[in-house]
Amino acid sequence: MALRLSTKRLMKELKDIQEKGTPAGIIPLSTESVDEWVFLICVLGDETIYKGEQFALRLIFSDRYPIDCPQVTFIADDQYQPPLHPHVYSNGHICASIFGNEWSPVLTAVSICITMQSMLASNKKKERYV
Amino acid sequence: MSSRSGPAPFWICHECGAQMRPIMIDEIPHCASCHGEFVEVLDQEINPDPFHELPHPPTRPSQLPPRIPTENRPPGSPPAEPSGILGSIFGLFQGNPENHVHPPALPSNPRTVGTGDTSTTNRGDGTRTWTFNIGGGRGSVTFGTIGGMGPGMGMGGGNVDDELGNIFPGFPRGLGGQNPFPSIDTEIGPNTQQGPAMLRALMSALMDENMLPAHLQEPMFLGPQGMVNMGDYVATEQGFHDVLEQLMQAASPQGPLPATDAVIEGLPRYKLDEKALETSQFKDCPVCKDDFAVGDEVMRIPCKHIFHPDCLQPWLKVNGSCPVCRFSLVPDEVNHPESSTAPNVTQQPQQNAGTAITNMLNRLWGQSGTTSPTSPPTSGPSRQPDNLPNPSNPPNISNPPSQANPTPDPATSNSGVQASEQSQSSNSSAPSGDAGITAPIYPTIIPAEYLRRHRDQERGQNTQNSQNNQSAGAGNQGRDDSPFEDDLELD
Numbered sequence: 001m002a003l004r005l006s007t008k009r010l011m012k013e014l015k016d017i018q019e020k021g022t023p024a025g026i027i028p029l030s031t032e033s034v035d036e037w038v039f040l041i042c043v044l045g046d047e048t049i050y051k052g053e054q055f056a057l058r059l060i061f062s063d064r065y066p067i068d069c070p071q072v073t074f075i076a077d078d079q080y081q082p083p084l085h086p087h088v089y090s091n092g093h094i095c096a097s098i099f100g101n102e103w104s105p106v107l108t109a110v111s112i113c114i115t116m117q118s119m120l121a122s123n124k125k126k127e128r129y130v
Numbered sequence: 131m132s133s134r135s136g137p138a139p140f141w142i143c144h145e146c147g148a149q150m151r152p153i154m155i156d157e158i159p160h161c162a163s164c165h166g167e168f169v170e171v172l173d174q175e176i177n178p179d180p181f182h183e184l185p186h187p188p189t190r191p192s193q194l195p196p197r198i199p200t201e202n203r204p205p206g207s208p209p210a211e212p213s214g215i216l217g218s219i220f221g222l223f224q225g226n227p228e229n230h231v232h233p234p235a236l237p238s239n240p241r242t243v244g245t246g247d248t249s250t251t252n253r254g255d256g257t258r259t260w261t262f263n264i265g266g267g268r269g270s271v272t273f274g275t276i277g278g279m280g281p282g283m284g285m286g287g288g289n290v291d292d293e294l295g296n297i298f299p300g301f302p303r304g305l306g307g308q309n310p311f312p313s314i315d316t317e318i319g320p321n322t323q324q325g326p327a328m329l330r331a332l333m334s335a336l337m338d339e340n341m342l343p344a345h346l347q348e349p350m351f352l353g354p355q356g357m358v359n360m361g362d363y364v365a366t367e368q369g370f371h372d373v374l375e376q377l378m379q380a381a382s383p384q385g386p387l388p389a390t391d392a393v394i395e396g397l398p399r400y401k402l403d404e405k406a407l408e409t410s411q412f413k414d415c416p417v418c419k420d421d422f423a424v425g426d427e428v429m430r431i432p433c434k435h436i437f438h439p440d441c442l443q444p445w446l447k448v449n450g451s452c453p454v455c456r457f458s459l460v461p462d463e464v465n466h467p468e469s470s471t472a473p474n475v476t477q478q479p480q481q482n483a484g485t486a487i488t489n490m491l492n493r494l495w496g497q498s499g500t501t502s503p504t505s506p507p508t509s510g511p512s513r514q515p516d517n518l519p520n521p522s523n524p525p526n527i528s529n530p531p532s533q534a535n536p537t538p539d540p541a542t543s544n545s546g547v548q549a550s551e552q553s554q555s556s557n558s559s560a561p562s563g564d565a566g567i568t569a570p571i572y573p574t575i576i577p578a579e580y581l582r583r584h585r586d587q588e589r590g591q592n593t594q595n596s597q598n599n600q601s602a603g604a605g606n607q608g609r610d611d612s613p614f615e616d617d618l619e620l621d
Contacts, residue, residue: 009417
């Protein structure tokens with residue numbers, strides 16, 4: 001293979017995003033880098049406790065993507081704060097099975113964003129682990 | 131931490147040991163890892179002590195050597211039925227003195243007391259024969275000398291000799307003591323230190339024989355400090371390694387293991403032709419997301435999903451499951467190694483327990499020929515069935531029909547192994563008539579009664595929760611008769 005699987009796969013995903021766009025509430029913020037992408041995540045609708053909030057999800061891809069799971073965190077800086085959620089630590093780290101045992105190479109950057117969006121959407125209480 | 135204001139508490143699955151947040155199926159919490167129903171919330175407020183009813187944290191049935199249920203035992207009372215030889219030994223120390231030891235008041239009348247397994251025989255000459263059942267064997271030790279010339283046992287260590295004299299009143303040395311039978315668990319005075327010392331000697335001998343494994347199943351050990359769970363201790367290197375292995379298994383990711391090369395090599399490969407590509411419902415490789423093209427070589431997993439070999443193989447070497455549907459390519463026994471390997475580890479010491487105990491007793495109580503001449507402990511073969519008539523073995527001596535032992539009938543003594551484990555129960559609670567007839571039911575899984583109570587408790591909790599938490603359903607009430615024990619048929 002001339003091109004590494006990770007690069008090839010990311011190029012393919014990027015092309016898909018550019019051609020087909022992303023689902024509502026998920027906005028690619030920076031996808032220029034080969035190994036680090038940032039998406040803005042909003043939970044749409046009136047029912048959510050995160051109404052009007054925006055969170056920045058950073059994905060860092062290793063050489064072994066998609067065999068290995070990317071490193072996924074919410075950005076915690078002056079501009080963005082991670083969501084208040086029982087599975088999200090104040091430093092932006094996320095406790096989710098798909099980032100551990102249940103990672104599968106079938107998952108993509110966009111599907112990760114959708115998962116995070118629905119994780120927030122299903123939350124009813126703004127609680128934080130630590 | 132509170133479940134009301136804090137995050138949702140973790141739950142523990144008593145079937146797979148995982149700590150997780152359960153998934154609700156029909157409003158019943160199921161383990162998120164193994165989907166077992168026997169889960170319990172880990173929350174200080176709701177459930178301060180999740181294990182309070184179980185003598186040990188539960189393990190998989192395959193890891194459980196036979197164990198006597200100890201629940202419903204009033205706190206502080208001696209263990210209901212310490213099993214096996216250790217129970218017999220402890221019974222001698224802690225038990226009812228009348229049941230085991232007789233003041234040598236009837237010098238001309240050989241007496242035997244005991245309920246079939248542990249018994250002491252006073253002979254007129256001041257010797258004392260202690261018989262016991264070990265696993266499948268029987269042994270006996272004679273204390274004192276023929277002719278009452280004082281302590282003539284060939285003892286390995288002198289201090290043990292001294293203690294013996296104090297512990298066994300039939301032993302000539304101990305006759306002067308006002309309380310020749312110190313009760314170890316209640317009296318912790320300076321003058322009763324011999325008891326623990328004796329126990330220590332016994333325990334160290336047991337360790338020397340490499341027969342006190344990590345899974346020492348004596349439910350409770352009555353030490354000077356009170357109740358000590360012996361299961362918390364390991365005495366051998368093997369036991370230590372067992373514990374380490376368990377810890378590592380618990381700590382490692384619970385996901386599927388990599389598929390072996392043989393399995394990967396064995397997956398069918400073929401080239402996609404036009405027809406195959408058209409009829410296939412999978413148009414692209416799920417890993418690289420490239421569309422399949424005519425002429426592409428693909429690998430197929432038994433679940434029918436197809437991949438480029440270069441895409442699939444690296445994944446299977448990390449995780450032996452289908453990326454799309456998680457169909458596992460790792461055989462179950464590899465996924466759950468404890469079910470296949472544990473019996474070898476845990477049962478081996480048990481099988482040897484009889485021999486080891488015999489050896490240990492030999493060392494403790496002398497190899498130098500003062501053990502009972504009619505039944506040297508070494509002659510008690512650990513696998514010899516108890517019901518074989520063996521004239522040299524003491525059952526005939528120790529079970530005269532005139533004695534209190536209600537089960538002298540040889541036909542019932544074929545449950546001798548089990549009866550031996552029940553001996554202490556005849557002391558404490560069970561009517562002695564049951565001892566030889568009813569074999570105890572070893573709980574190879576978590577006791578059904580506990581399950582039932584647990585479920586009832588859970589239901590109560592659910593109704594409680596439903597007032598504060600909409601997601602917790604109160605729909606369990608209809609399942610009163612659900613035979614959830616069946617769910618515990620573990621893999």
